[in-house]
Amino acid sequence: MSEGLPGNRIDGKAFAESLRLRVAEAAAHFERAAGRRAGLAVVLVGEDPASQVYVRSKGKQTLASGMESFEHKLPADTSEADLLALVARLNADQAVDGILVQLPLPAHIDEQKVIAAISPDKDVDGFHVINAGRLAVGQPGFVPCTPLGCLMLLKDRLGSLSGLDAVVIGRSNIVGKPMAQLLLGESCTVTVAHSRTRDLAEVVRRADIVVAAVGRAEMVKADWIKPGATVIDVGINRVPAAEEGKTRLVGDVDYAGVAQVAGAITPVPGGVGPMTIAVLLRNTLVAAHRNAGVPLAAEAL
Numbered sequence: 001m002s003e004g005l006p007g008n009r010i011d012g013k014a015f016a017e018s019l020r021l022r023v024a025e026a027a028a029h030f031e032r033a034a035g036r037r038a039g040l041a042v043v044l045v046g047e048d049p050a051s052q053v054y055v056r057s058k059g060k061q062t063l064a065s066g067m068e069s070f071e072h073k074l075p076a077d078t079s080e081a082d083l084l085a086l087v088a089r090l091n092a093d094q095a096v097d098g099i100l101v102q103l104p105l106p107a108h109i110d111e112q113k114v115i116a117a118i119s120p121d122k123d124v125d126g127f128h129v130i131n132a133g134r135l136a137v138g139q140p141g142f143v144p145c146t147p148l149g150c151l152m153l154l155k156d157r158l159g160s161l162s163g164l165d166a167v168v169i170g171r172s173n174i175v176g177k178p179m180a181q182l183l184l185g186e187s188c189t190v191t192v193a194h195s196r197t198r199d200l201a202e203v204v205r206r207a208d209i210v211v212a213a214v215g216r217a218e219m220v221k222a223d224w225i226k227p228g229a230t231v232i233d234v235g236i237n238r239v240p241a242a243e244e245g246k247t248r249l250v251g252d253v254d255y256a257g258v259a260q261v262a263g264a265i266t267p268v269p270g271g272v273g274p275m276t277i278a279v280l281l282r283n284t285l286v287a288a289h290r291n292a293g294v295p296l297a298a299e300a301l
Helices: 012-032 049-064 080-091 110-119 129-137 145-158 176-185 200-205 272-293
Strands: 039-045 070-072 097-100 167-169 189-193 210-212 231-232 237-240 245-249
Touching: 012 049, 012 145, 012 272, 039 049, 039 080, 039 245, 039 272, 049 237, 049 272, 070 080, 080 097, 080 110, 110 129, 129 176, 145 176, 145 231, 145 272, 167 176, 167 200, 176 189, 176 210, 189 200
Parallel strands: 039 070, 039 097, 167 189, 167 210, 210 231
Antiparallel strands: 237 245
């Protein structure tokens, strides 16, 4: 894979590692101040292999950051009522600061009902409708981890985003909509584009910042991009590799082509992906400070 022009590759892996180190330092301060460790509860229902990998990774990184990890692995036939009862117990548990129910859930369980049952103050995934509302009106709350990670990468590369023209391709509740709200909060002019946008390439072409989160492999081409624009690729798509029977990961952006035009670009893998768990740890620590009434310096995380 091409690494792009010198200096224009945004290394999400390195930034995520630096964020984890800051979280670990702040977690140690929290433990001294609160007399306990910050705690993250992760709930996994069923045997989905990808979900098992994510949960295992989250648990290891939580412990490595000096926080407690509470894992609840439930069989696939767990009833909705039993899952909701577990969430209620975690809401009431003072050792638990953040609750993450790994998605997707089995078909017989209503995901929205489960998300709504999580206390908004422990909703470190940022999916609860109350946290979505807080983001929309500019109040403190929790923001979904992936878009917040994207914003951190943008601000690290560009500094102030004020006045820049941003296009978000994708309108999901998990990435597209919160990403647009975050960019509005940074005083960008924001367009949310999607599969039904007329002349999508022309819309994207005027942007200083492009965030691609549409789920279509290598859809965004080099001639869509304004020279010097910053491109954040949220897509993770598995496509056939040159070697028969093998696959490879690509984003929603044609990296090799766009890297020749963009001022900065995230690769896939190694761009946005590593940020998601790092931001989850950050959100958990923020929740712990709020729940325990322990001040957190704004610049700490």
